[in-house]
Amino acid sequence: MEIKMAMATFLVLLLALVVPSKTEEKFDVRKHLSTVTRYGVAKDVVANDYVASTVPDGCTTIHLNLVARHGTRSPTKKRIRELDNLANRLEVLVRDAKAEAEKGNISLKFPAWLWGWQSPWKGRQKGGELIIIGEEELHHLAVRIRERFPDLFDEEYHPDTFVIKATQVPRASASAVAFGIGLFNGRGTLAAGKHRAFAVTSESRASDILLRFYDCCKNYKEYRKNQEPSVEKLKEPILDEITPALVRRYQLNFTRQDTASLWFLCKQEASLLDITDQACSLFTPHEITLLEWTDDLEVYILKGYGKSINYRMGVPLLEDVVQSMEQAINSKEENLIPGTYEKARLRFAHAETVVPFSCLLGLFLEGSEFERIQREQPLELPPKPPQKRNWKGSIVAPFAGNNMLVLHSCPANNSSKYFVQVLHNEVPVPMPGCDNKDFCPFDVFKERIVNPHLKHDYNSLCGVELVQEPKPVVGKLTQLSRWLFGQDGDKQKNKVEL
Numbered sequence: 008m009e010i011k012m013a014m015a016t017f018l019v020l021l022l023a024l025v026v027p028s029k030t031e032e033k034f035d036v037r038k039h040l041s042t043v044t045r046y047g048v049a050k051d052v053v054a055n056d057y058v059a060s061t062v063p064d065g066c067t068t069i070h071l072n073l074v075a076r077h078g079t080r081s082p083t084k085k086r087i088r089e090l091d092n093l094a095n096r097l098e099v100l101v102r103d104a105k106a107e108a109e110k111g112n113i114s115l116k117f118p119a120w121l122w123g124w125q126s127p128w129k130g131r132q133k134g135g136e137l138i139i140i141g142e143e144e145l146h147h148l149a150v151r152i153r154e155r156f157p158d159l160f161d162e163e164y165h166p167d168t169f170v171i172k173a174t175q176v177p178r179a180s181a182s183a184v185a186f187g188i189g190l191f192n193g194r195g196t197l198a199a200g201k202h203r204a205f206a207v208t209s210e211s212r213a214s215d216i217l218l219r220f221y222d223c224c225k226n227y228k229e230y231r232k233n234q235e236p237s238v239e240k241l242k243e244p245i246l247d248e249i250t251p252a253l254v255r256r257y258q259l260n261f262t263r264q265d266t267a268s269l270w271f272l273c274k275q276e277a278s279l280l281d282i283t284d285q286a287c288s289l290f291t292p293h294e295i296t297l298l299e300w301t302d303d304l305e306v307y308i309l310k311g312y313g314k315s316i317n318y319r320m321g322v323p324l325l326e327d328v329v330q331s332m333e334q335a336i337n338s339k340e341e342n343l344i345p346g347t348y349e350k351a352r353l354r355f356a357h358a359e360t361v362v363p364f365s366c367l368l369g370l371f372l373e374g375s376e377f378e379r380i381q382r383e384q385p386l387e388l389p390p391k392p393p394q395k396r397n398w399k400g401s402i403v404a405p406f407a408g409n410n411m412l413v414l415h416s417c418p419a420n421n422s423s424k425y426f427v428q429v430l431h432n433e434v435p436v437p438m439p440g441c442d443n444k445d446f447c448p449f450d451v452f453k454e455r456i457v458n459p460h461l462k463h464d465y466n467s468l469c470g471v472e473l474v475q476e477p478k479p480v481v482g483k484l485t486q487l488s489r490w491l492f493g494q495d496g497d498k499q500k501n502k503v504e505l
Contacts, residue, residue, distance in 0.1 A: 037277050039299040040278055041306065041401055043406070045278050046405050046408065048405070049402055060444055065419045069336075069414050071412070075354065075407060077355060080137050081136055084133060089271065100261070118289075127276075141182065142182075146189035151433065168346060174210075175210070180207055217323055218357075220320045224468070227316050245301050250262065296393075302400055306403065307398055310359055311366055317366065322468075325367050331352045332449065361403075361404045409431070410430070425449040430445070438452075
């Protein structure tokens with residue numbers, strides 16, 4: 008009997024070693040593509056097993072703010088050219104390897120798909136457009152939001168009730184349209200789906216400080232231009248570590264640039280085409296996590312917490328969000344008739360919008376970093392794998408990534424009547440400024456999270472020159488002197504620490 012028990016125990020232990028645990032997940036490269044990650048992969052990810060707050064009974068949703076990135080898109084023109092150049096480069100590498108193999112110097116080890124490979128976007132003259140996958144991401148997002156907040160979207164459509172804004176970039180406005188189709192499906196009479204026509208408004212690119220504040224911010228553009236070479240330098244050690252490994256593995260004379268282009272191809276194939284057994288298969292899982300980290304560093308430094316100007320230039324957007332909530336509270340207090348006031352403000356833009364806005368809310372920070380930001384102190388860069396980090400581009404700003412600020416009216420609560428709940432990619436997320444809770448009294452939200460940012464004026468921060476009022480008339484001789492010697496042209500510019 009004892010022998011049988013011992014044998015049974017041995018078999019159990021053996022199976023435990025051979026059969027993988029149910030909790031162990033197979034490595035999926037599609038979860039490691041930084042901001043090229045498809046929304047369906049990133050959605051529902053909960054950071055650090057955070058348990059969301061329970062909305063108290065009796066609370067009603069009275070307003071919703073949405074700041075969303077456009078859906079999955081095709082490569083841009085510049086990137087299409089890079090992939091065409093990669094095809095030419097691979098042709099040379101394969102030909103040289105074949106010649107060396109015929110001489111007996113090496114054996115051919117590279118995968119068969121490299122023979123005659125051509126970019127799926129070869130010959131395309133334009134790029135960057137929203138693709139069908141991206142349309143579906145925004146459409147399904149709208150359907151889920153309508154189902155989640157039925158009381159908000161039960162009103163007859165009016166452009167002042169459901170305000171939809173997008174940047175003038177076609178993929179953003181197309182995302183707004185896809186979202187609107189999902190949101191108002193069945194609410195009209197158009198076609199079989201009983202669609203309803205709806206308005207999408209845009210501001211000129213040159214003056215859109217709500218959704219394209221980074222394009223209008225002179226000091227930020229200078230900072231980014233100066234910082235981009237340093238970011239590329241940060242990536243070089245990882246590329247220099249991986250490139251020799253690829254050369255040994257496949258007997259192809261890859262350069263650092265080849266490795267970077269192959270990584271870009273991997274991201275495009277995996278995200279847009281669901282192909283993971285070509286470019287992505289060239290890298291080991293460890294190499295992919297390192298390459299992902301370099302991309303996350305770039306997002307952090309150029310769009311995120313790397314410099315305060317990255318997100319503080321987004322203050323006009325934060326002000327717009329708070330203003331809309333205050334208007335909703337006033338409408339509630341005045342008992343306005345439903346349908347006569349705004350119930351949702353829905354915005355569609357870019358990663359350069361969503362990332363700074365997430366930073367303004369204090370999301371994805373670690374430890375005491377929120378307090379350090381409040382004290383104007385710089386933060387450390389996200390740690391290198393295998394160390395864990397909160398900052399991951401695949402979660403912070405995947406395609407269709409979004410922040411929702413949901414305003415609740417809770418009359419039964421003694422401490423506060425109105426609360427804000429923040430959802431990132433539809434998942435409640437903790438805010439350090441609200442004691443690491445996702446459900447926060449509106450007054451506390453304003454005092455601890457919003458107000459500290461409002462002391463930074465956009466025009467001063469960004470070096471935007473305002474039109475000056477005409478000066479009093481001075482003597483003609485003085486005017487002529489100033490005109491001749493350029494004294495009027497020496498405008499004093501505010502110097503801002505970037």
